[in-house]
Amino acid sequence: MVARDAQARPVNPSHSRSTNPSMERYPISADALVALINKELAALAPCQGVEVASIEVLPAPDAHGCNWRIASYARGRPSEPCESLARIAVWALQWRYNVVG
Numbered sequence: 001m002v003a004r005d006a007q008a009r010p011v012n013p014s015h016s017r018s019t020n021p022s023m024e025r026y027p028i029s030a031d032a033l034v035a036l037i038n039k040e041l042a043a044l045a046p047c048q049g050v051e052v053a054s055i056e057v058l059p060a061p062d063a064h065g066c067n068w069r070i071a072s073y074a075r076g077r078p079s080e081p082c083e084s085l086a087r088i089a090v091w092a093l094q095w096r097y098n099v100v101g
């Protein structure tokens with residue numbers, strides 16, 4: 001059995017993004033990112049009605065090179081099965097985008 005935290009990020013050492021935290025991400029504004037996250041969540045059947053209200057821009061990128069995280073949801077944190085699906089969707093976006101501006 002794999003620990004829950006181990007599933008949060010790729011651990012394969014040959015995976016270029018896991019070994020290169022400074023890998024270039026696409027720049028995106030905070031507002032555009034929130035809209036994109038909400039679009040991704042809306043596409044997930046168990047997450048209908050779940051919306052991110054805001055993101056937090058970190059003062060420095062985390063160990064994986066991402067400079068943002070979810071700050072709050074519009075109607076509280078989602079429950080399962082949406083919570084797991086949302087975590088995966090957000091994780092994928094964290095590898096692709098960094099907030100600018």
